[in-house]
Structure formats: structure tokens, C-alpha cells
Amino acid sequence: MTNLPPPNSIKAPTLLVGVDFGLPNFDVELQELGLLAQTAGLTPVARVTCKRRAPDAALFIGSGKADEIKLLATQLGVQEILFDQSLSPAQQRNLERHLELPVNDRTLLILEIFGQRxxxxxxxxxxxxxxxxxxxxxxxxxxxxxxxxxxxxxxxxxxxxxxxxxxxxxxxxxxxxxKERLAKVKRQRHTQRRQRDRRDTFTISLVGYTNAGKSTLFNTLVKARAYAADQLFATLDTTTRQLYLGDVGRMISLSDTVGFIRDLPHGLIDAFQATLQEAVDADLLLHVVDCASDTYLNQIAEVQGVLKEIGAGDIPQILVFNKLDALDDTRRPPVLQDVYDLGGVPTPRIFLSAQDGEGVAALRQLLTEAVRARRPAVSVATDFPPDHEAAD
Known part of the structure; x- marks a missing residue:
């Protein structure tokens, strides 16, 4: 990204632009783009949206709208224009010449955030x-x-x-x-997975939309101190810890993975194959959902799309509707455990709050049942005792 400042420096005034092509999931308020911009160290000062049947080949938004954006940017002292969609190299180049300002898109913005984190x-x-x-x-x-x-x-x-x-x-x-260095990392991970297989380790990966609370739930379950914050992409690097389930007398392996997001660049999906492989090789996925979000259905669909793309679409899931504490009484579900139709597959669902712990004990019981259904119980004497519930 052009001259992006570090997170703690003076934040560049930025104009956000979104184009509605009549496709589903268009963010009319550009709220997510605004959060991404703030995460990257920018300051959104205005938002512009417009409707088009198709992108303009040269300027993406057409010359008339480009003139309007140029005038607004001059009036507000904007230093950068940020588009919510991906721009072609030619469109980006033409827009910069027309607007006389740096122009970047959602893809490079996400790359910049990943680079910072x-x-x-x-x-x-x-x-x-x-x-x-x-x-x-x-x-x-x-x-x-x-x-x-x-x-x-x-x-x-x-x-x-x-x-x-x-x-x-x-x-x-x-x-x-x-690529050669990453191939070496992938081989090392493959060796580690083979060792886990020989030890008959039951593996669980947390997946979900960014900022759904995966890392908070991970910390709550394993008493870890993985970084967790109310921001997009707080966690990028996979963290794995051991979780002891007393009812089956055994340890299981729990991994926290990178969060997904709408229009996650395919280059990032390809680059993060080694990290996302933890999800592909898992016995069970905990799909964490922000139940307080107005767009949680779209977020579920985005996560399912990425899981399918990386080859993890058929792995059994438990839907964890997190942030129960953020719901008022009128939105609180009458039943905290039920079955959810996830793409035609009946999937266990549980509502909980990783922040205050409500429902976490019930989730541990669901995990116990999943382990029992997959493999027979192991004697406590051959595994770690309960006081070693979290281990590095």
C-alpha cells in the first residue's frame, strides 16, 4: 500500500468508495471497509457509494463519478482513495492519474494488515x-x-x-x-501431523469470520494467553495447545487459526495453505460465529466458501454462536443448544459467551461427546492429569 503509516503514527485521511453492482452482500455503509482501514492505520473521513450495472473498463466507476470523488477529496484534504472491490492494474493506474491521489483496493488493504500482524x-x-x-x-x-x-x-x-x-x-x-522456504515449513508440519496421528491425537481447529471471538474462546478453553482483541485479524499465526477432557480421560489438540473475511484475496488463501492445513487435517471444526452481528448469515456463508476451497468442507463442525453477552433480552435465544441446517447438513449449535464463560461447560461436554463418537476413551493413567489442562 502506498505510504501506509505504522499503527501508532499520524493516520492518513482516506476516502472510502464502494460500487453496488447488484450483487448480494454489498456493504451499503462500508462499515467493514472502514474497520479494515482503521486497522491498517488510516482514518476514513468520508464514504462514497454508487450503483453500476458493470465496472467501467478504464476507471471502474466512470468518469463522472471519478470527477465527483476528486472534488470531494480536494475539499476534505484526503490523502488516499480506498475501494471496497478489487481493481485491475489498469483501472488502478487510470484512477491515480485521474484523481491525482494514491488509489488502492480491498485486496492490498488486507495484505497490509496481514503484514502488520x-x-x-x-x-x-x-x-x-x-x-x-x-x-x-x-x-x-x-x-x-x-x-x-x-x-x-x-x-x-x-x-x-x-x-x-x-x-x-x-x-x-x-x-x-x-515458495521453497514455505515448502520446507509444510514438510515440517506434515512430520508433526504424522507424529500426532501416531499418538492417536484428536485434533480440533477453531475457524470463523474475523473478530468472531475465536482467540477469546481458545484462551478460555485452554487457559492460554494468545493475543485477543476486538479488532479485525487480531490473530494470524496458528496457535496449538492441549486441552484435557476429564470425562474421556484424554488430551485433545486445539488450534486457533486465522480469521476469514469477505472477498479474502485468493493469493492469501494460497499463501496461507500451510497455516490453513491445520483446519484441513482436523477431526472437528469449531465454527465460531458472532451471533450479535447483523450479517452473521453472510459471514457463515463466507467461511463455508473458504473451507470448501481449501478442502475442509466435509469435516464435521460444531457451530459456536459466540458473544451471547452482547445480545439484549429480546434477541436472546430461548434454547442455547439445538441443531442448525448448515448447507443441508444438520449441525450441532451452541450459544455461549467466551468473554464471561456462559455456556463454555456445555461446549466442553459437546467436545467430549465428539471424542467418544470418534474414538474409544483412553485411561486417565496413560494421559495427562487434570491439573495439566493447558500445555504449550
């Missing part, structure tokens, strides 16, 4: 790979330094090779190197 070596590699793959499509006369360079003795490239070709080759080399 990644902590582990693997996470940083995955984000860098996705960022380079994104930038590789935007090297067509994108910068003013694209002057023709003469080749010569001691210089890479032949006579007349342009700076853009050098940039493309450099990015290609970096992509190849990062």
Missing part, C-alpha cells in the same frame, strides 16, 4: 509471498523510474532491458525463494 517466521513468509504475487501484476509503467537501462559488462540483463523487467525478475526470484 504477522509475528511468526512462517506467517511473515506467507504474507510476503501474497504481497509479491499481488505486486507482480502491477509493474506495467506503475512508477516514474521505468527508464530504459543499457546492458553492459558486469550488469545483469541484455541491452535495453527496462527497469520494469529487472523489477519483474527480482520479484520472480523472491517468489521462488519464498
Amino acid at each position: 504477522a509475528r511468526s517466521h512462517e506467517g511473515k513468509l506467507q504474507v510476503e509471498l501474497a504481497r509479491l504475487q499481488y505486486l507482480s501484476t502491477r509493474l506495467v509503467r506503475r512508477w516514474s523510474h521505468l527508464e530504459r537501462q543499457s546492458g553492459g559488462i558486469g550488469l545483469r540483463g541484455g541491452p535495453g532491458e527496462t527497469q520494469i523487467e529487472l523489477d519483474r525478475r527480482m520479484i520472480g526470484d523472491n517468489i521462488k525463494r519464498i
